[in-house]
Amino acid sequence: MVENSYNCPLCGAKMKIKYAKKGVHIGKPFLLCTNYPTCKGLIDIESQKKVEACDDNYQKTNQVADKQIKFFNSGKLEVKSCVEGYQAYCFQSLALPKKVLSAVLLKKEKYLSSLLCSKFRVDYIAPNKNVNIEVKTIFSLLLRLLNRGFLTMNSVRVENKLQKYFNITSDNEEYNLFKLDNYIIYNNVVNNVDSHNETSFINKFLKPIFGDCWASHVITQVSLNSLSNITKLKGQRVDFLLSQYNNHYIIELDGKEHCEHNEKDNQRDTLLNRSGYKVLRIKNEELNDAICGEKLNACGFVPDYQTSFNTYEKYLIANKMIHQIQIAIVKGLEQGYVNLEDNINLFLESKIFTNKDLDNILKICLEDLEELISNFGTIYGLNLKIDFWNKLKSPINISFANIIDCERQLIIRDISTKDNIICDIEEYDYVKPVTCENHVLKYFLNYIFRHNDFLEGQLEAINKIINKEDAIVLLPTGSGKSVIYQLASFLNPGVTMVISPIISLINDQIDNLLKNGISNAIGISSKSNIARSNLSEQLKYNNYSLIYLSPERLQTGSFRNIVGNLLLKNTVYCVAVDEAHCISEWGHDFRTSYLNIAKNSRTFFAKNGNCPSIIALTGTASSAVLKDIKRELNIEKLNSIITPKTFDRSELHFGIFSSKSSDKEITTANIINYNLPRVFQVSKDEFQSLSFEKTYCGIVFCPNVDGQFGVANLATKLKFSTGMKIGIYSGKMPKGISGEKEWENIKNETTKLFKNNKLNLLVATKAYGMGIDKPNVRFVIHYGIPSSIESFYQEAGRAGRDHKFAFCSIVFSNDNGPTNEWLLNANTPLEEVRNIIEGISYSSNDDISRMLFYHINSFKGIKNEKEIVDKIIEKIQNAKTESIFITPKEEQNNFEKALQRLVILGVVNNYSIDYSSNEYNLIISNITTNEIINNYGNYVNGYNKGRTLTEKNKLRKYSTLNKMEFIKKATHVLIEFVYDTIEKGRRRGLREIYELAKEAVSAENQDLVIKTRINQYIGSNFSTYLDEIIEKEKINLMQIVNLFEGKVIENEQIDGIRSISELKQLRGEASRYLETTPDHPSLLFIRSLTEVFMNNNNDILKEDFENGILFAINRYQINENELYKFIRYYLTQIYDNKFDLYVDLLNIAMKSVNDKYKLTNYLINSVDDNNEDIISIQAMTYLETSLVDVLENVNKEGEQNG
Structure with a gap:
């Protein structure tokens, strides 16, 4: 094999x-x-x-x-109805109590045993009336909700009432899951067979072999196509399908005519063998011979009926029955066989329940179903009047397996099959939700997820989805963002596509859905090996509520073709873009594959001109990222952004541990062995023990995979020094692993063990954790400084998702302090940073140089990026059609980044990727020079309106060039702008977390300092002011003065900075905005001024003041007098608050302006009449000193020249 x-x-x-x-x-x-x-x-x-x-x-x-x-x-099982004139539908869904479901999912044997008991069929007389299409569609959607999982749950109400009725006080009772499928006595089962011989075969052989429960293991007249997926056999049936445990037989009774069809029969048997079935052919003349019985006995089937059931097993069976009855009734309502005012009765022939038991089970079932139908109808504007107890109506009798003598009946019968059964639902195109009452949504939140109330922002976001409105949801980690689109997906008339960036997140979400009884979700990524034909086959069924996609799949032409199969009967109602910050090049998790999601979604998921709504979800709140998300997804309405009142997570607490790089391993081990047990006030043994959900689980984030500071090395060392159970996780495969497949398996197994509390600690790169929902992560350690405050808070947010105390820390190594200050200065050219970093020996690295190593690898350099994009433009220039194919030699991410520059300018309209051949199909647009200029202007305008005109003028000077040369110049200018803003912004972000770490490491209350800085950073108290400042095309530096000093209106002082806490808040928010626009003079001056009034960070005060002046002159063409006026105000604040820095700052100002004599003259002539102006005096002194210096230099030059 x-x-x-x-x-x-x-x-x-x-x-x-x-x-x-x-x-x-x-x-x-x-x-x-x-x-x-x-x-x-x-x-x-x-x-x-x-x-x-x-x-x-x-x-x-x-x-x-x-x-x-x-x-x-997995597929639709087609069987012949049990009685002529009836219809038969097959389902697979077993309802278990919540705690039993949780236990079953942890044990493979229990899980597989439960699947045995999850399949059943419903037979009833075919209705002879047409059903209102809208009402029919609503019941189809409700049927999808009820069939949401192979193993699922009833409502909390049903579970509680059954527990009370059966007096269940503990969930630790013993139970045998196989009994759930073997409790019915089949005395009057009818099978719609083709001959008297088949009836005789059942009575003479099958009933004795299987015993009283024979009918759950025998299905007659099954469609051959639904057993083998062979389309050429469509329309053919097998006589008998026998299934028990791992035993699956097809029995064919052959008459004399089969002698003429031996070749066809052999072909059928071969195909069935390949599909996992053994085939036994019995000639009709053998039915009366002993040899027939011998053949059947050799198959290994055994009698199954159980006679003894404990109370807990009865409780489980009642749960199962209620779920089956509800599905059967809703299917009858969908098809028009059942009415909402029918009198429903229940019949069951079994030894385990009394008539009183059955009456109570039915009562609990129907009361719950009435509430479910009523609430579901409300969403679609229907007031459905329900009365399943109406004695004036002719009864509908629900019977388990056995036919009863009555006019109308639904027959529910357990069945056994080898394959999973998909419930194929009707089309959804005929209805749309019309109302979203809060109490109704809260009902379904509890019904599906067992939550009692919504968290902040969830309800508003769900309403957006149901109303098919686009939205951007900014909520902190642990705030239940995934529940938003998951809940809506079960209420909407269509499927929800979820774009998710990493496989571990897709797997984690599907795993969590299984724990909530939901299996009608599928994950599709570029690395999943789901066969194309199999995927297309699965998507044609209308039962999926959620389809998880990696962004790469949306770029492939093959998947776009498969979507057509999905849209035949279904609609993509919503596209949820999870971890939407990956869209932004400003974001710390930028993914090129996230670009064009909106365009592709609105193009390829559209049906009959209707596009899905798009909801973007992220825990990242930076203004740059938000602008990128809005622009890329084309979501611009003011009311489309949903934010919380605060991003603060009070359960998270913080600390910094200073360590030399060479001592990091020892420091981290000591934190785990000694510091953390003290933090949690438990013994070391208790802290490191495995105690199910009470385990103190933690994550250590490493900057890389291999090497001294990588996950593999650290995990090995910590296993020895702590004795904990430790696993590793990274996107890239560590050294020593034989191949990618093995690594994927290790990662999957590690994730499972960690989630199930079989590991204390996970040592990982940031590839693990994005969106991962593990409630009891009690601590997070960063094995080195993260890339920004935002990144730190995002990754620390993996802890405390159960809203209980959690501790997050950084092991901080600042071995090269003075060098780090210079490297992080936004005015230090990238190439100089590159030279320094590449020249530092491995042993001399510290946190900053290690982070900058990855930084310079992310930004390969302007020259490098220009060369890549030039090659693409040359391909376009030589193209003879609007569609060209390119197989790049460059690394994929670098190539796609260059390609995206052309998409921004509008040169490339769209592209798809064939990952198997690494071939890109580019759709070229016929764009004009002016359109390219405007597209570039719009791009710049989205981030920095003050530079829009300057940047557009850079392109206009090339407008006389031929088109391709102009495109090259335009992309070069775009690349330079990206480096001037994004590259420096990233370094600025690293500078801010560096400053935070330096301040906190010596603080008495580290938790307070760090939490305050984080909250100030992500806060929005001053966002209105800052947005107004940076949104103006013309910079007005006097706005800064008004921000700090306030305004006098009618002799009353309004606004202004009034406290140190406000200064700190402004400092944090300005720092965040500077990551977006690192060269904006107003932001730099504000950031510098906040430090003027505090007692630290003099270096960053000077640096930002100097850069503010330089950028104001060289990039923003700020009026000279306005700049001088602001410098005078700034120097006044320095004199009043940090006099010891005054001379230094005056010197910086003089050296930074184009004409220091003009500045001196301005300062001298702008004396304040009300008091002696020290600035003027100092300026005159500076001028005199400067003149003496000039004269001395002139004299020296004269002496040298002789």
């Missing part, structure tokens, strides 16, 4: 060979899905038969090893 020749029949991924480590099959090989544990598909190799291929479309077989049931294909 060739390992890679087999695909998992559930998800289409490749299979890998494993060997059983325990049980009766120990040492024996089996094939396991490479997407394990997300997918649990496996194949028993020994039972696999080698067969000749006779159809290109067949699915590989998949047998179950031991007595475990695995995932096979």
Whole structure:
């Protein structure tokens, strides 16, 4: 058997060979899905038969090893109705109590056993009336909600009432899950068979073999296509499908006519073998012979009926029955067979329930269903009057398996199959929600997720989605952003596409959905091996509520084609862009694949001219990132942005630990062994023990994968020094791993162990954690300084998601302080930074130089980026069509970044990627020079209106060039602007976290200092002022004076900075804005002035003052007198508050302006009449000193010249 020749029949991924480590099959090989544990598909190799291929479309077989049931294909099961004139529908959904579901998901054996009990069919007389299409659609949507999981939950109300009725006081009772499928006595089951021989076969052989529960293991007249997925066999049926545990047989009773069709029969049998079924053919003349019984006995089937049930098992069966009854009734309502005012009765032939039990079970069921239907109808504006107790109506009798003598009945019958069953739902295009009453949404929040109330911002955002409005949701980590689109997806008439940046986040969300009883979600990434044909097949069914996509998939032409299959019966109602800050090049997690999401979504997910709404979600609040999100997603309405009252998370507490780089490992071990137990006030043993959800779990974030400061090395050292259970996680594969597949498996297993509290500690890069929902992460340690305050807060936010005390810290190494100050100065050219960083030996690195190493690798240099984009332009220039194909030699991210420059300018309209061949298909636009200039102006205008005119003029001077040369120059100017703003902004962000660490490390109350700086940084008290300052095309420096001093209106002082706390708040917010626009003079002056009134950071005070003057003159063409006027105001504040710096700042001002004599003259002639002006005196002194210096230099030059 060739390992890679087999695909998992559930998800289409490749299979890998494993060997059983325990049980009766120990040492024996089996094939396991490479997407394990997300997918649990496996194949028993020994039972696999080698067969000749006779159809290109067949699915590989998949047998179950031991007595475990695995995932096979998922599809619609088509069976013949049990009675002529009836209709049959098959479902797979088992409702379990919350705690039982949680326990089942932790144990593979229990999980697979539960799947055995989750399948059933509903038969009823075909209705003879047409149903209102809108009402029918609403019940289809409700059916999708009820079928949201193979293993799911009833409402809290049902669970509580059943617990009370059965007197359940503990969830630690013993129970046998197999009993959930073997409690009915089948005395009057009707099977719609094709011959008397088939009826005789059931009575004579099948009933004795399986016992009283025979009917749950026998299905007659099953569509061959739904068993094998072979389209050429469509319309054909098998006589009998027998399933029990891992035993799956097709029984065919052959008459004499089959002698003429041996070749066709053999072909059918071969295809069924490949699909995991054994085929047994019995000739009609053998039915009366002993040999027939011998053949069947050899199949290994055994009687299943259970006679003894404890109280807890009865409670579980009642949960199952209620869920089945609700699905059956809603399906009947959808098809028009059941009415909302029908009198419903229940019949069950079993030894476990009394009539009183059945009456109470039905009462609990129908009361709950009435509430569910009423609330669901309200969302769509329907006042559905429900009365399932109306004695004036003819009754509908719900029977479990057995036919009863009545006019109208629904027959529910458990069934066994090898494959998972997908419930194929009707179309959704006929209705739209019309109301979103808060109490209704709160009902469904509790019904689906068991939450009692919404967190801040959730309700408003859900209303946006349901009303099909675009929105940007800025909420802090741990605020339940994912619940927003997940809840809405079950209420909307269509599917929700979720764009998610990393595979671990997709897997984590799907795992959390399973814990909430939801499996009608699918994850599709560029690395998932879901076969294209299998994916297309799965998406044609209308049962998915959520489809998770990596952004790369949206760029591929093959996936765009598959979307067409989805839209045949479904609608993409909403596109949720998770971790939306990845859109922005200003963001700390920028992904080129996130670009064009809005354009692609509105193009390829549109149906009949209707586009999905887009909701962007992020915990990052920087103004630059927000502007990028708004521009890229084209979401501009003022009321489209949802923010909380505060981003503060009171449960998070902070600390800084200073350490030399060479001592980091020891420092980190001491933090874990000694500091953290003291912080949490527990013993070391208790802190490091594994105690389920009470475990003190933590994450250590490392800057890289390998090397001294990488995850692999640190994890090894910490295992030895702490004795904790430790795992590692990174996007890039560490050294020593044999291949990417092995690494993906290790990561998946590590994530599972960590989430299930089998590991104390995860040592990871920031590839882990974005959006990960693990409630009991009690601490986060940064093994080095993060890239910004925002990044630190985002990553620290992995802790305390249960809103309980958590501790977040940085192990800070500032070994090269003076050099770091210079490297982080925005005025230091990048190439000089590059030369210094590349010249520092590995042993001499510290936190800043390590971060800058990654920084210079992210920004390869203006020259390098220009060369890449020039190559693309040359390809475009030589193109003879509007669509060209390029296979780049450059690294993918660098190429796509260059490509995006052309998208910004409008030169490239769109592009798709074939990842298998690394080929890009570019759609070229026919754009004019003026349009390119305007596009560039709009781009600059989105970030820095003060530079818009200057930047556009740079392009206008090239407008006489031929088009391609102009495009080259335009992209070069764009690249220079990006480096001048984004590159310096990133360094500015690193400077701010560096300043925070320096201040906190010597503070008495580190938690207070860090938390205050973070809250000031992410706050918005001064956002109105700062937005007004940077949004103006012409800079007015007097606005700064008004900001600090306030205004006098009618002899009353209004506004102004009145306290140190306000100064600190302004400092934090100005720092954040400077990451967006690092060269804006007003922001630099504000940032510098805030330090004038405080007792630290004199270096950054001087640096920002000097850069503010230089940028004001060289980039913003600020009026000379206005600049001098502001410098005079600034120097006055220096004189009054930091006199010891006055001379230094005066010298900086004089040396920074173009004409120091003009500035001196201005200062001298602007004396304040009310008091002696020290600035004028100092200016005159400076002028006299400068003249003496000039005369001395002249004399020296004269002496030298002889």
